Amino acid sequence: xxxxxxxxxxxxxxxxxxxxxxxxxxxxxxxxxxxxxxxxxxxxxxxxxxxxxxxxxxxxxxxxxxxxxxxxxxxxxxxxxxxxxxxxxxxxxxxxxxxxxxxxxxxxxxxxxxxxxxxxxxxxxxxxxxxxxxx
Amino acid sequence: xxxxxxxxxxxxxxxxxxxxxxxxxxxxxxxxxxxxxxxxxxxxxxxxxxxxxxxxxxxxxxxxxxxxxxxxxxxxxxxxxxxxxxxxxxxxxxxxxx
Numbered sequence: 469x470x471x472x473x474x475x476x477x478x479x480x481x482x483x484x485x486x487x488x489x490x491x492x493x494x495x496x497x498x499x500x501x502x503x504x505x506x507x508x509x510x511x512x513x514x515x516x517x518x519x520x521x522x523x524x525x526x527x528x529x530x531x532x533x534x535x536x537x538x539x540x541x542x543x544x545x546x547x548x549x550x551x552x553x554x555x556x557x558x559x560x561x562x563x564x565x566x567x568x569x570x571x572x573x574x575x576x577x578x579x580x581x582x583x584x585x586x587x588x589x590x591x592x593x594x595x596x597x598x599x600x601x602x603x
Numbered sequence: 604x605x606x607x608x609x610x611x612x613x614x615x616x617x618x619x620x621x622x623x624x625x626x627x628x629x630x631x632x633x634x635x636x637x638x639x640x641x642x643x644x645x646x647x648x649x650x651x652x653x654x655x656x657x658x659x660x661x662x663x664x665x666x667x668x669x670x671x672x673x674x675x676x677x678x679x680x681x682x683x684x685x686x687x688x689x690x691x692x693x694x695x696x697x698x699x700x701x
Contacts, residue, residue, distance in 0.1 A: 481625055503654045503684040510624040510656040562693025574692055575657035581691040 476528040476547060478517045484530050485509045488543060491532040495541065497603040504582045505543065508599055511575035512545050512554075520549025520595065534603075540584070544598040552595055553588050554579075605651075606634055613643040614674075620651035623659035632662045639666070643674040650680035655688050667698060677701055 472487045474480040485506050492502050509530075516528045531544040560573040580586055585600040604621035615638055623631065639645070645666065649655075655663075663678070670676035677699040681689070689695040 478625055500684060504687075506622070507624070507654050507656045507684075507688065510658070514625040514656075514658070560692075562691075563696070574660060578657055578688060578692060582687065 470533070471529055471531040473527050473529045476513075476516045476520055476526055476549070478514065480528075481510055481513050481517065484513045484528070487530060488532060491534070492541060492603065495534045495539075495603060497541065501541075501601060501603040505541065505599075505601060505603075508579045508583060509543070511579050512597060512599070515552075515554070515575065516545060516547045516549065516595075519552065520547045539602055540600055541603045542598055542600045544596060546597075547595050548593055549595065551590050553590070554597060555586065555588050604630060606631060608634070608638060610638075610642075613641060614646070615639070615642045615644070616646045616648060618648040618651065622653050622655075623662075624654070624656040625658040628656075628658040628662045631659070632665070635662070635666050635669075639669055642670075645670050645674075645676040647676065647678045648680055649678060649682065649685055652682065652685060654684045657692075660688070660692060660694060663694070663698065675699060 470491055472484065474484055488505060488509055489502060492505060513528060520526065526547060526549055529546040533542040554576045557573055557576050560577055579599065583599040583601050587598045589596050604619060604623060604627035607618040609616040667676050679701045681700055689698065689700065
């Protein structure tokens, strides 16, 4: 198990992403999957930084696990902020005209579409969100 | 992210290099805000852009709205990762992608 705990701030997204990139490179991840996972990190760590502790601040833990047999990377993000289940967010309407399009909700939708799996649980006062992808 | 601008009359070409994400999207937003006055057509060259997240999509959407009342905006040289983001979010139907 490989993990890092950082202050949940927008400024720390690059550090959280760099931690995951290093682990992905060690696992010989394809460039495409790595870019998709980097986008997911931007969305998910960014959400925690913006909303989990607002208006206060707190920490986020990012955990990486690689299952060799199936070549599946699992990334878990943990925070102790307000309970938020991203799986409960309605899918945005991606067919409406540009002018009427609401701006929220796209990030999580994008992650759900590009990752193989997304799981959420709220346990011991913590949001625990795991994404999985075959790399 | 590196932003390179080239103005030709009232046409503006903006080339992006690196990642258009939460950290860098505000830079592009600020550049466009400053530059779009008087610009009639806008091209965003993505040939050296690695990827885009939803924060970048927001900036593209607001630029698209501004430019749709003028000569328009097009996005060129999009890689596979960026195209996938455009496809799954429906942005491929909104934007003029070449």
